[in-house]
Amino acid sequence: MRKHYSLWTVMLLSCSIALSACSSNQPNNSQEGTNNVPADSAEPSSSSTAENTAPVKLTWFSDVSGWNPPSPWNSDPNSVEGTITSKTGLSFEFNIPAQDAGTKLSLMLVSSNKLPDIMTLTDGTLEKKLIDAGKVWNLDEFLKKYNPSSPLLTNFPQDLKQALIERDGGWYAYPSHMDTQDAREIYPPSSEFYSDAAKYRNNNSIMFNQEIMKQAGIKEDELKTEDGVLAAFEKVKGLKIDGAPVVPLLINGKDYQGLSVGGTGHGSTLGTLEAMFGAMPVDKDGNYRDVILAPETKHALDFLYKAAKAGAFDPSQMTVDDTSIKASVKTGRVFSFIGNSANTGFTDENAVGTWITPGPMMSSEGTKPVAGRSLKAGTGWMNTFISKDAPNPERIAKWLDFMTSDEGLILNYYGFEGTDYTLDANGLVVQTEQGLKDAADYSKTGVFAFWPFHNIAWHDHATVAPTSNKGADSVMAMQVQTTIGKNSEIYDSSALIMPSNFIEAGSKLANDQLQIKTYLEAQISKIILAKDETSRDKLYDDMIAQVKKMGMDDINAKINEQFHKQQESYGTTIKGINS
Structure with missing residues (x-):
């Protein structure tokens, strides 16, 4: 979890690679210890186009050179990527330059070349160029046009949305690692362990x-x-x-x-x-x-x-x-x-x-x-934009819904129930030894790989407090990453x-x-x-x-x-x- 993530969210920054790492309006508030998908969640059904039509491949660009999602995309329906494809009808080809990513995307912007379909960025100047050039969707407009029943239109943290609007002049980006006051009202921490994480x-x-x-x-x-x-x-x-x-x-x-x-x-x-x-x-x-x-x-x-x-x-x-x-x-x-x-x-x-x-x-x-x-709502670390030239916008809208739903987030963070995680009596996630190994090997397994959709508030709500020293949110990780904050003078x-x-x-x-x-x-x-x-x-x-x-x-x-x-x-x- 760059760079931000000093990112006190993140990174981090989980920046982190989410060892953290790395910084709402709440209808349908989740109750502590539950993982219920909001009632108005619009996910593809068994008879959806996604399951009856060949997948559409999109390009996904990022300027975060340290992010290494699985490539090529795994089409096996029993894999994380294959599950995403079966739910949304999309697959992805990644373009993550090892260096000079901003320069390369800027050249695409001024040339006649088509922009990537999805762009996950951390460079604020580059983001502003895309917005000012009218090349990326305002997400309010995009969702109302292509998925008007999307839960994101009603259940996205309001303080975070306002911070993004103040920064960009509109809601253009979906931010990673959200951890605002409103986000935590939607997803209350499952324990004091995670409350301390939010504070320190x-x-x-x-x-x-x-x-x-x-x-x-x-x-x-x-x-x-x-x-x-x-x-x-x-x-x-x-x-x-x-x-x-x-x-x-x-x-x-x-x-x-x-x-x-x-x-x-x-x-x-x-x-x-x-x-x-x-x-x-x-x-x-x-x-x-x-x-x-x-x-x-x-x-x-x-x-x-x-x-x-x-x-x-x-x-x-x-x-x-x-x-x-x-x-x-x-x-x-x-x-x-x-x-x-x-x-x-x-x-x-x-x-x-x-x-x-x-x-x-x-x-x-x-x-x-x-x-x-x-203490003011931050705007996350990685910001994901949708190109106005991207094909199949309806599928992209459904993909946004799935990746931000409880089902998508639990797949993203933890993989598959029974193998990578189990649920305790309160419905909280308990990561298995295999799950820890798969998350550590995310570039191959896809478990924990989709950082642009990591949601700290959701994670701390859905996960049981750990007892081991292994894993991004282990006892040892928390001790190392909160002890200094607990013993320092904190200022806003x-x-x-x-x-x-x-x-x-x-x-x-x-x-x-x-x-x-x-x-x-x-x-x-x-x-x-x-x-x-x-x-x-x-x-x-x-x-x-x-x-x-x-x-x-x-x-x-x-x-x-x-x-x-x-x-x-x-x-x-x-x-x-x-x-």
Whole structure:
């Protein structure tokens, strides 16, 4: 669960790959512990066109390169994809470029080439281009025209719909990972376990391998402070697992900085450290300033410098991808990880070791850990659009109904009853060992594969609280991903989220943002790998001076003006808790 998903929904972000990962009007409210399809659900019947006509193949494009749904489409009616086809009359050919997806779709938009039929995107600028060009359907119009009895017209979370309309000028996108107040009124959490997830869960975390802790004689309380963690790195450096040396610290690979310029903060390894050390994109006077300027960000960089200097992690970690991160964790030789836990596979069925989070690592400067969380309805992570040129719109409308129904969601998340899951006495889903394996192997099985339709509120309503350490929503996943939030100062970050394309693409400020981001990516690595503290501090001072020369003050001023307008509109006030 990118990028969002800091995505506090997601990802995540389950961003997550929904380890979370990753952020309504409620007629026909479901009761807790039930999985009833709304009475007006319009699903294909046994005599439907979908079952009596050859399937229609559509193209499905996405700019999320890490999403790998089964391809080619499996036509076996006993598979997840085959079931979708039998229910809707559709099959899909996926087009998910490994890189430059936005550029490729933009070229299709301006050329005479036909756009893909279905487009699942995360690039707000690209989404706006499609809407402004009139190439995608307004879903209200689409459903009223092709499926007027669709439950989506009456049972879609109203706060989420309003947020999408405010963002796009209409309801054009179906969002993934919905988790708003209205969504949770439609789908109340099945237990306190999932209530805590809604309040505190975040993929970004610091976590430790309990087996290596025992081998080194390290107690959990020793890992609650910055100095204690640095001391623990020294204790485990000489240890070996199966004859190979322990890795004291694993960072989040080539994405360890999680940089954005002009946002609510950073993600991944750097963003996790910033939050634990109390960095915020707002100063003591309540004015926006890019989080790179916060003194606590300097302290986060100093920590990574000390860790690198002590040999806790090798600089080569700064260039690896998510596959390499997972492979490292699965060796059982990694002592600690800081960053997006969804990228580690630490709860996969074939994962090794037990991981814990003692809580936020407390800064030696005595600052309070913070957690920004938008209390305003978000707009999900992946946004799915329907091209106006797509054939068989009636079938697409029925497909939307099926994929968002209880039947479609349980197929999407869990696969097949009896094999992948069972239902308890209250009708709640209990995932089987086979189900866990199938979800981990989603690119082949189709179980858990259709991220664009993942619905966090539905999942937390339909699922029994787990008892094992395996799976995206296991006991271990929840402990690692909620403990920091429970022990941090939470502030409402809603007003810090700027409208889509607020700084217009191609403008001077947008170009300045891109240039600053490129500069920071190189300079931050130099700071962390500096030869000594004097060099480190000079590189940091040079960085701050340079980003100001490159236009950061103008970017901050524009965002600050909008930030204060949004605070007034939302009735919120944010001030820096530390610096």
